[in-house]
Amino acid sequence: MNTFEHNDARQERDYVGNVQIPGDKLYGVNSVRGFENLGVSPLSVAHYPAFRDAFAQCKWAAALANLDSGILNSETSSAIIQACKDVIDGKCDDSLIVDLMEGSGGTSTNMNFNEVIANRAQQVLGHPAGTYEVVHPNDHVNISQSTNDVYPAAMKIATYAMMGPLITEVEKLAGQFDQQAEQFADVLHLGRTCLQDAQPMRLGQLFSGYAALTHRLAAELRHVRDKLRTLPLGGTAIGTGFGAPASYRASAFQHLGAITGVEYLAPSNSFDAMQNMDVFSRVSSELRTCSASLAKVAADLTVLSSGPVGGIGELKLPEAQAGSSIMPGKVNPVLPMAMIQLSFAVIGNDVAVAQAVQYGELEINHFEPVVASRVFDSITLLTNGIQRFREKCVAGITADAARNAQHLTESMAVATALVPTLGYAQVSKLARQSVAEGRSLLAILEESGVLSRADAMAAIDKASYPVFDH
Structure with missing residues (x-):
């Protein structure tokens, strides 16, 4: 028995023979x-x-534009619009059966939506699904359109919609880092380069760097998101607009703006809009940059919280869960680890997008489905991952101020802070003595009477602030 056979099946015929479809489903033979x-x-x-809704929004705007042009009557247009609303409400999800990664260049996807909307519109008008007596998938739902302009338009609309919550999460993370920077403003901290002791600083300065980075990531995501507002809608098959009335494009964009609440724009060159998908390279690149940058921050938190005895232990991360099935009491930095792992997936997705964008041919790019699937996946991973990272990790970070100060004062990093007071030669001599004897430089300074601990700490404190104005 065929997967799509059913006791109460309705029967449709296409050019390759008979296909039986369950009577309670709205897809057709192309699906x-x-x-x-x-x-x-x-x-x-x-x-x-967001992708489902974007497709339905395109069909909705088309129905209104075709009504304006006089090629759809009001009854048919209204039925199509109601069907689109039902799709957006999730009422037709079980009939949207085509694979997101389908390899037909989007045609199977477009026809799945055309058939579902047509059959639902038939029902709205009191006719059975599958007959297409008054609403046909091609002649009515898809009129003035092509897969080649609707699919990339829906991709852009969906990506634009999905990036909104992502940008919000990045901004919330930036705000959390701002709070940590203020919270740790007075905590002395050992600055490190190449994982070696370097110079005195404040722990809050470290977090202010994370905050500045994250604010910038949000700004760049907002900037590239705006580039998604230019849609190829109305170009039909290859950019000429053949098959659509002259007034269709302007009307479709006007209605789409009213439906979505976003001002989408027609391209300055329709052929460029059909041929090229470079905007998705830019979007995916920013997603990759965001994930890689936050993975760096996550790695820093992993290192600084290492221990609790054998590591650095200057930060304490919230204990999320047991870290081992064999080592009692072990707790791992699972949230930073998850952010790092997430970045691997997003970077891999970006490689796939770059390949797909490169291999478009002549008038269209028929690898849009893989771009859609990879970009949607990256946005989803980042949105969910950043939210959990912020809520379950960053928001609960505390600092061990004593350990931070100990690592700084017992390190050779204090030598740099003392040069303005004692001179390079004397500090160098004392530093070598510190290394040879295995004692802190501050202890040697105080014992020798060269500099009191209070004066040395004042020099360290001064060195931990920037010498430039903000």
Whole structure:
């Protein structure tokens, strides 16, 4: 029995023969062919609601634009619009069966939406699904459109929508780092370069660097997000707009703006908009940069919280869960580790996007499905990962001020702070003595009467502040 056979099945015919479809489903033969031929992943085109909604929004705007142009009557247009609303409400998800990674260049996806919307519109008008008596997938739902302009338009709309919550999470993380920078402003800290003792600083300065980075990541994501507002909608198959009325594009964009609340723009060159997907290279690149940058921060937190006895132990991270099934009491930095692991996946996704963008051919890029799936995956991973990283790790970080001060005062980093007071030669001699005797430089200074501990600490304190104005 065919996967799509059912006791109460309705029967449709296409050019390759008979296909039986369950009577309670809204897809048609093109959807079945796409599912059977190109089902390779566990995710359907309904998996990401933003993508599902974006496709329905394009069809909704098209129905209104086609009504304006006089090529759809009001009854048909209204039925299509109601069907689109039902899709957006998630009522048709079980009929959106085509694989997100389908390899037909988006045609199977577009036809899955066309068939579902047409069949739902048929029901709205009191006709059975599958007959297409008054609403046809191609002649009515897809009129004035092509897969080649609707699919990339829906990709951009969905990506724009999904990046909003991501940017919010990055901004919240930046705000959390701002709070930590203020909280740790007075904590003396040993600055390190190449994992070796370097110079005195404040722990709050370290976190202010994390905050500045994260604010910048949010700003760059906002900037590249704005580039997604230019859509190829109205270009139909190759950019000429053939098959659509002259007034269609302007009307479609006007209605799309009202539907989405976003001012989307027609391209200055329709052929460029159809041929090239460089904007997704830029979007994916910023996602990669965001993930890699935050992975660096996560790695820092892992190192600074290492221990509790054999490591640095200057930071204490919230204890999220047991770290070992065999070593009692062991607690690992699982949230920073998760951020680092997440970055590996996002970087891999970016490589796939770069390859797909490169291999577009002539008038279109038929590798859009893999771009959509990888970009959506990266955004989802980052949005969820950053939220958990902030809530379950960064927000609960505390500092061991005594250990921070101990590592600084017992290190050779204090030597640099003393040069302005004692001179390079004398500090160098005392530093060598400190190394040879295995004693702290501060202890040697105080014992020799060269400099009191209070004066030495004052010099260290002074050295930990920037010499330039902010």
